[in-house]
Amino acid sequence: xxxxxxxxxxxxxxxxxxxxxxxxxxxxxxxxxxxxxxxxxxxxxxxxxxxxxxxxxxxxxxxxxxxxxxxxxxxxxxxxxxxxxxxxxxxxxxxxxxxxxxxxxxxxxxxxxxxxxxxxxxxxxxxxxxxxxxxxxxxxxxxxxxxxxxxxxxxxxxxxxxxxxxxxxxxxxxxxxxxxxxxxxxxxx
Numbered sequence: 001x002x003x004x005x006x007x008x009x010x011x012x013x014x015x016x017x018x019x020x021x022x023x024x025x026x027x028x029x030x031x032x033x034x035x036x037x038x039x040x041x042x043x044x045x046x047x048x049x050x051x052x053x054x055x056x057x058x059x060x061x062x063x064x065x066x067x068x069x070x071x072x073x074x075x076x077x078x079x080x081x082x083x084x085x086x087x088x089x090x091x092x093x094x095x096x097x098x099x100x101x102x103x104x105x106x107x108x109x110x111x112x113x114x115x116x117x118x119x120x121x122x123x124x125x126x127x128x129x130x131x132x133x134x135x136x137x138x139x140x141x142x143x144x145x146x147x148x149x150x151x152x153x154x155x156x157x158x159x160x161x162x163x164x165x166x167x168x169x170x171x172x173x174x175x176x177x178x179x180x181x182x183x184x185x186x187x188x189x
Contacts, residue, residue: 023061030117
């Protein structure tokens with residue numbers, strides 16, 4: 001889910017790992033009231049910054065008091081969408097990704113919540129909570145391309161996902177791609 005120009009930039013910038021900030025996010029799956037599996041994403045608020053009004057996972061910047069990247073992901077998930085850390089079982093650590101525009105290395109985790117969460121959006125950071133049915137998430141029809149202007153290129157074709165009417169691209173799409181592939185391996189076995 002990464003354009004060729006982006007792969008080149010990621011490789012070049014990954015050498016700067018020692019100066020990059022750290023963050024962690026959670027790909028959280030849960031049952032809805034009808035016992036169907038869903039994935040939660042967030043729409044970030046509009047602000048002056050590189051990730052303004054973008055769809056992403058709940059999560060955020062590591063703080064000095066976080067014991068680990070997993071603790072960051074759990075804490076930030078609770079802060080942003082109101083799901084208690086105790087209600088989340090972390091299943092897997094996914095592949096860390098570098099995001100050049102914000103100079104962050106982001107560690108994604110895959111987790112589950114065994115009950116339907118009562119989401120509470122963090123007013124300062126979250127514009128909307130996006131609940132995506134697993135059946136929709138796994139449908140190959142969500143894979144699209146869009147022409148976008150990014151921090152590194154103007155009018156570039158980028159691979160993306162169309163989820164509940166939202167175009168999801170960039171680092172979040174790259175992470176979602178890994179989650180989809182892991183789920184396909186589980187489903188096909």
